[in-house]
Amino acid sequence: MSEYFHSVTLNTELCHGCITCVKRCPTEAIRVRNGKAQIIEGRCIDCGECIRVCPHHAKYAITDPLSSIKEFKFKVVLPPPSLFGQYKRQEDLELIRAGLLKLGFDAVYEVAAAAELVSSATRQLLNGDRLKKPVISSACPAVLRLIRIRFPNLIDNILPLSPPMEVAAMLARRRAVRETGLSPEDIGIAFLTPCPAKVTSIRNPIGIKKSEVDLAISVSEIYPALLSAMNECAEEGLGPDTAQSGRTGMSWGNSGGEAAATLTTGYLAADGIENVINVLEEMEDDRLSDQVFVELNACPAGCVGGVLNIENPYVAVTRMKHLQAYRPVSCNSISEAGIPPDMKWDAKVEPIDTLRLDPSPTESIRMMGELEEIESRLYGLDCGSCGAPSCRALAEDIVRGYSTEDACIYLLKDKVESVRDSLLSLTINKRDKGEVHKHES
Amino acid sequence: MTVNSLHYHYDVPGDDFTRAGVASGAVKQILKQLGLNPETVRKMSIALYEAEINMVIHGGGGVIDIDIDDDKIVALVSDQGPGIEDLDLAMQEGWSTASEQERNLGFGAGMGLPNMKKYSDELEINSEVGVGTSVKITVNIEKSGEQRD
Ligand SMILES: Nc1ncnc2c1ncn2[C@@H]1O[C@H](COP(=O)(O)OP(=O)(O)OP(=O)(O)O)[C@@H](O)[C@H]1O
Ligand code: SF4
Numbered sequence: 001m002s003e004y005f006h007s008v009t010l011n012t013e014l015c016h017g018c019i020t021c022v023k024r025c026p027t028e029a030i031r032v033r034n035g036k037a038q039i040i041e042g043r044c045i046d047c048g049e050c051i052r053v054c055p056h057h058a059k060y061a062i063t064d065p066l067s068s069i070k071e072f073k074f075k076v077v078l079p080p081p082s083l084f085g086q087y088k089r090q091e092d093l094e095l096i097r098a099g100l101l102k103l104g105f106d107a108v109y110e111v112a113a114a115a116e117l118v119s120s121a122t123r124q125l126l127n128g129d130r131l132k133k134p135v136i137s138s139a140c141p142a143v144l145r146l147i148r149i150r151f152p153n154l155i156d157n158i159l160p161l162s163p164p165m166e167v168a169a170m171l172a173r174r175r176a177v178r179e180t181g182l183s184p185e186d187i188g189i190a191f192l193t194p195c196p197a198k199v200t201s202i203r204n205p206i207g208i209k210k211s212e213v214d215l216a217i218s219v220s221e222i223y224p225a226l227l228s229a230m231n232e233c234a235e236e237g238l239g240p241d242t243a244q245s246g247r248t249g250m251s252w253g254n255s256g257g258e259a260a261a262t263l264t265t266g267y268l269a270a271d272g273i274e275n276v277i278n279v280l281e282e283m284e285d286d287r288l289s290d291q292v293f294v295e296l297n298a299c300p301a302g303c304v305g306g307v308l309n310i311e312n313p314y315v316a317v318t319r320m321k322h323l324q325a326y327r328p329v330s331c332n333s334i335s336e337a338g339i340p341p342d343m344k345w346d347a348k349v350e351p352i353d354t355l356r357l358d359p360s361p362t363e364s365i366r367m368m369g370e371l372e373e374i375e376s377r378l379y380g381l382d383c384g385s386c387g388a389p390s391c392r393a394l395a396e397d398i399v400r401g402y403s404t405e406d407a408c409i410y411l412l413k414d415k416v417e418s419v420r421d422s423l424l425s426l427t428i429n430k431r432d433k434g435e436v437h438k439h440e441s
Numbered sequence: 442m443t444v445n446s447l448h449y450h451y452d453v454p455g456d457d458f459t460r461a462g463v464a465s466g467a468v469k470q471i472l473k474q475l476g477l478n479p480e481t482v483r484k485m486s487i488a489l490y491e492a493e494i495n496m497v498i499h500g501g502g503g504v505i506d507i508d509i510d511d512d513k514i515v516a517l518v519s520d521q522g523p524g525i526e527d528l529d530l531a532m533q534e535g536w537s538t539a540s541e542q543e544r545n546l547g548f549g550a551g552m553g554l555p556n557m558k559k560y561s562d563e564l565e566i567n568s569e570v571g572v573g574t575s576v577k578i579t580v581n582i583e584k585s586g587e588q589r590d
């Protein structure tokens with residue numbers, strides 16, 4: 001657990017110690033201690049909410065710089081579907097490809113193309129009777145980690161397929177090896193990431209043993225350079241249409257696209273982390289058993305709402321829809337013979353026990369009793385001044401030994417006042433007995 | 442604290458569909474924090490949710506009392522509503538007296554009581570017409586071997 005890599009990181013110098021992120025973190029993973037925010041690593045799901053809301057831009061995502069592609073002999077870039085909503089020009093699809101090549105990549109492999117393969121494999125799996133319903137999409141790594149931490153009962157409902165990014169990376173590397181004759185290590189696969197969660201999932205894959213992606217470059221970093229490259233390409237003129245995917249793949253960039261592509265009647269799609277949590281609560285209590293497929297995206301509007309994207313997600317979705325209108329329904333599918341084994345999960349997904357108070361239920365119950373007692377002494381204002389998101393969270397921190405009741409400024413004020421009062425009454429008593437001598441200046 | 446047990450009390454207003462499920466949601470959170478076996482948590486959450494909803498829809502609201510100790514969770518859900526006329530009938534799958542409006546809201550499949558039976562380890566229902574209904578749900582806590590003292 002201690003070796004777990006998180007993309008979401010704090011720039012301590014920029015942090016003012018305000019409690020904006022503390023209040024907004026969906027897993028209560030942040031505390032302000034000694035005037036600076038701290039992330040409780042075991043609880044963070046890298047959803048990027050704290051990056052989104054920090055007024056001082058003190059939270060950022062660790063990604064790889066564009067220059068790091070130089071380490072590889074042959075460089076393949078994987079643009080995600082949401083990238084196509086980031087730029088204004090309508091002929092984007094072709095321009096973006098040309099622009100990426102101009103930036104120094106040797107080949108482009110659309111993640112949307114792999115998404116169509118995953119959709120096709122999902123349909124095959126849903127037609128069979130093997131999967132526990134409703135099936136939960138495996139595409140959003142923040143959601144998967146949330147499930148491992150907060151909804152372990154639902155791990156078995158997750159679609160046991162690699163997400164499009166991984167399938168794209170695997171196929172892109174294979175193609176590059178075939179076409180260049182280079183060895184697999186000489187091929188660099190760079191994913192243009194819209195969010196920190198994908199970066200984290202490359203270092204700590206879920207459901208697969210090892211990620212096929214070598215680099216994760218932030219869309220926000222590449223955005224201006226790509227824009228200039230695209231402008232140059234537009235002047236030079238474009239070649240023929242080489243797009244690799246259709247509407248199905250491209251619609252994975254917005255909430256509902258993957259679910260609709262299952263072609264089942266009972267599906268739902270929820271986006272935004274609070275909505276996702278509500279759906280998971282319902283699912284956990286068996287209240288969505290009439291659904292076949294559930295698509296969940298931590299970001300509002302889907303991947304297009306990723307915190308590393310530039311464009312307003314709703315504007316981007318409109319653009320993507322417009323681009324899709326000119327595309328065929330789908331350009332990729334797997335054979336009827338069955339799902340290629342390398343698209344399937346090959347590692348077990350385990351629950352993560354970071355919420356429980358203690359491994360022993362007996363001890364947990366004792367600690368919970370103490371927690372309730374402490375909470376009843378706190379003021380219940382959830383003001384956050386102590387650095388915890390709520391009074392209950394402070395009570396939990398105290399029980400776990402990470403904080404003390406003195407962290408509560410209201411309790412402290414009571415203490416100070418009672419000390420003052422007793423000093424005062426002491427003074428009055430002494431004065432009554434004539435023991436106090438006035439010192440006049 | 443010498444006695445190793447927890448007690449929680451919730452007042453549940455009647456006929457407020459928007460708040461129905463709040464108490465059982467809070468209990469689920471507590472059970473998860475206790476680190477109980479996920480299946481145990483699931484059983485209690487489902488059974489308690491159904492009892493809470495019934496109390497809101499059919500019973501006019503009431504109170505929930507939860508007792509947790511080392512080996513079991515007991516939820517007592519009681520209202521002073523109309524009571525259940527024929528309990529054997531009410532326990533049957535698909536039997537419901539829910540109104541048209543309630544059915545439109547997604548309730549009234551007649552699965553609440555059967556689900557409570559299915560997910561609880563012990564279910565005790567006392568109901569008297571004109572007096573009220575109380576439902577006692579017990580779910581045992583599975584011992585994972587580890588024990589202190
Ligand atoms: N607390 C209660 N007070 C009065 N009547 C009740 C109460 N709980 C259940 N009943 C009666 O028992 C019937 C069956 O309950 P049950 O929970 O099984 O189904 P339902 O509530 O009608 O539908 P569902 O739970 O599937 O939404 C109810 O329709 C109602 O007539
Ligand atoms: S990335 Fe999400 S889970 Fe992690 S600390 Fe920030 S808000 Fe919390």
Ligand SMILES: [Mg+2]
Pocket residue numbers: 491494495549552553554
């Ligand atoms: Mg019911």
